[in-house]
Amino acid sequence: MPAKALTIAPGRLIKTIHETAQFGAKFAWGSASTETGVCRLALSDEDKKVKDWFYEETKKLGCEIKIDEVGNMFAIYPGKNTGPPTCMGSHLDTQPTGGRYDGILGVLSGLEVLRTFKDNGFTPNYPVGVINWMNEEGARFPQSLMASSVWAGLQTKEEIYKMESVTDSKPVTVKHELERIGYLGDIPANYEANPIAAHFELHIEQGPILEEQKKEIGIVVGVQAYVWYNVIVKGKAQHTGTTPLNSRADALLTASQMVVKANEIAHKNSGLCSVGILNLEPAVANVIPNKVSFTLDARHETDQGLATIINELKEEFELIAEKGNGSKTSKPLKVEFEHIYTSPAVHFNEKCIQCVEESSNALFGEENCIKMISGAGHDSCSTSARVPTGFIFIPSKDGVSHNPEEYSTPEQCENGFKTLLNAVIKYDELRAIGEA
Amino acid sequence: MPAKALTIAPGRLIKTIHETAQFGAKFAWGSASTETGVCRLALSDEDKKVKDWFYEETKKLGCEIKIDEVGNMFAIYPGKNTGPPTCMGSHLDTQPTGGRYDGILGVLSGLEVLRTFKDNGFTPNYPVGVINWMNEEGARFPQSLMASSVWAGLQTKEEIYKMESVTDSKPVTVKHELERIGYLGDIPANYEANPIAAHFELHIEQGPILEEQKKEIGIVVGVQAYVWYNVIVKGKAQHTGTTPLNSRADALLTASQMVVKANEIAHKNSGLCSVGILNLEPAVANVIPNKVSFTLDARHETDQGLATIINELKEEFELIAEKGNGSKTSKPLKVEFEHIYTSPAVHFNEKCIQCVEESSNALFGEENCIKMISGAGHDSCSTSARVPTGFIFIPSKDGVSHNPEEYSTPEQCENGFKTLLNAVIKYDELRAIGEA
Secondary structure (H helix, E strand, O other): OOHHHOOOOOOHHHHHHHHHOOOOEEEEOOOOOOOEEEOOOOOOHHHHHHHHHHHHHHHHOOOEEEEEOOOOEEEEEOOOOOOOOEEEEEOOOOOOOEOOOOOHHHHHHHHHHHHHHHHOOOOOOOOEEEEEOOOOOOOOOOOOOHHHHHHOOOOOHHHHHOOEOOOOOOOOEHHHHHHHOOOOOOEOOOOOOOOOOEEEEEEEOOOOHHHHOOOOEEEEEEEOEEEEEEEEEEOOOEEOOOOOHHHOOOHHHHHHHHHHHHHHHHHHOOOEEEOOOEEEEOOOOOEEOOEEEEEEEEEEOOHHHHHHHHHHHHHHHHHHHHHOOOOOOOOOOEEEEEEEEEEOOEEOOHHHHHHHHHHHHHHHOHHHEEEEEEOOOOHHHHHHOOOOEEEEEEOOHHHOOOOOOOOOOHHHHHHHHHHHHHHHHHHHHHHHOOOO | OOHHHOOOOOOHHHHHHHHHOOOOEEEEOOOOOOOEEEOOOOOOHHHHHHHHHHHHHHHHOOOEEEEEOOOOEEEEEOOOOOOOOEEEEEOOOOOOOEOOOOOHHHHHHHHHHHHHHHHHOOOOOOOEEEEEOOOOOOOOOOOOOHHHHHHOOOOOHHHHHOOEOOOOOOOOEHHHHHHHOOOOOOEOOOOOOOOOOEEEEEEEOOOOHHHHOOOOEEEEEEEOEEEEEEEEEEOOOEEOOOOOHHHOOOHHHHHHHHHHHHHHHHHHOOOEEEOOOEEEEOOOOOEEOOEEEEEEEEEEOOHHHHHHHHHHHHHHHHHHHHHOOOOOOOOOOEEEEEEEEEEOOEEOOHHHHHHHHHHHHHHHOHHHEEEEEEOOOOHHHHHHOOOOEEEEEEOOHHHOOOOOOOOOOHHHHHHHHHHHHHHHHHHHHHHHOOOO
């Protein structure tokens, strides 16, 4: 049976999405039962429920289900040949004020691929699996891509076992919660001991590009590099009424000039610079702030581009601080950079990109698909370090995400699923002829 | 005896300043016993102690002491004629992290004037008084110029009686504390029922102008007008990684442009604009803020100048918000102004200014004195609404105030006292010849 002849069950995917949203449905924003967000924190009771549900549904399809030592679930549908499965994966955990699509779409579309195989009596050349990665969000336990990064050998299971929750009044550890909900499995959490052949992920864009450009599918070729700094500006606290402009060392005025400059530098270098947190001291209406600290989130498609942005930021901020507020008696202000985290650029696998591109172009026409990079990190960043990885975006309404009103239409979700289905079949075919 | 022939007691004023600092000495910044700040919140136990001390000291000089219904103390030294006293006043309460001079210098210099009269056997033409105004700072009970404004009829005693403390773990009312420390007097707190003829106040500058310009005395001709607004900027919360620059409505970027613009407008109009508090939401490193609110403190020497600044601020902020972040899909940002408080410009009395000017110029030479305006409000703003008022500044080291390290040299303090002494005598002489 040629793959293109597979019959799909229209509407079943979106029905499944809304069905699983019962596990944590919260924050109604409309009158329909489907118009709520979802709060399903990693390893919570609600997360256990959806994991149990996922186990049962994949079991019904004849899958072998592996639970690894950090709570990742691998549901593997058999192929004609044995070998590592071609996988589809994402996550079923959500942000505290999450929506119905972030991560969920990827796992349930993978499930829908397997259901379609089953409905059509289709057997792939090699096993095909669906992975539900544990704690992608990093909300309850504050580290994103947590369990996929353990699987990829980017950190040890011991490191994450001891991490404590930040959303419980009495913090509990990851290991405690894995045991409590029965998902501390015995399969090694390791890409060598529990290998997969490839990883495909379908995800909502969480940004406005596809919607603005009226495209159906984003063929994601990589994930931009980013760095986080904490920037500290030190001036002098003085009375707002008695201190002439020329005698000030106003840390907020200087920090404001930096925020504006960072935006200019981002424009100039086709990158992104954003300030999400800003605190000042002493925070009194009639006192000029002597200290401002702010987070600086800088991103670029390439590591080199990001390095250029960082260099310019540091040089320009120094100049702004040295110049001060035109003060005669005050010293120049000081600026310090505290490095928080750097995430290098990710480049997805050419064969996987090719499979996604051929699939989406055939389904929706080249004019309705674009190659793009992802602004945010996903579990595929972890897998990409070890196995060929491909990534697909569908549009997000107004670019909204991490919000109960996160939305993609049923048609957009189904478009993503169909692209995933055919991309995985193409990759399976490439494996069969020894080209992947 | 001509006033100029009065002999002063060098060093006694500064000794008295350090003596009273025992009532609340705190926050050592040097090794000497005089190198601390003072914490003496209005109507606290320490405030009671300094009030009791002031009562005893003025009693010894033969003063009549009146305590009014809101805790103001009037110590009146008799003159040759009866009639309302020519007064010198300021406050003995401090900020929580206050220094040894703010307010205190004015009251104790007034006391030193009376001591000098007594030492010299000098009797003024009319009674001369010293006033210790209650709660000028507005720190414990959050309203500055509290009791002087009741005396001036700018608000009622009932309004302030019910105000609650913000620095006690269990809030107490003004009335409760007046009763508790024994300073709920029976003299009406009213400029008509308990009149004074004039008010002179000596104060530290709390700014850097005299120090920068190497002047000894500031002849203060008025107090600048000021207005406080809360400015609210509303944009859109979006992911810092997935939202292109052109699709943003970044409330912090817009607010930063406003902070920079406010500084430009202040320069252009020879006024002051300052932002002391800024809060943003949601305050997450990888989320573009959708809401920023900040206080805007704008000041100008004249009411008209302040009105011009306000108009420009509103126009320019609207333009900045409308322009947005160059967004295609997001709406322009919104900006709202919430008015908090307006304090009109104060112009001190010409006769009083003349007395201060003649006094300071004779003592230190015209080249060492300048006419200036006060950036901050003082009890003299209240009295100026009802009686002729004059005001004197001495330099503040580095312009520092509301800080334990607030400092003026013993010589500077004595210079201020001598200026006050002669100004009051001059005014008394003008009264005697019917010219004041």
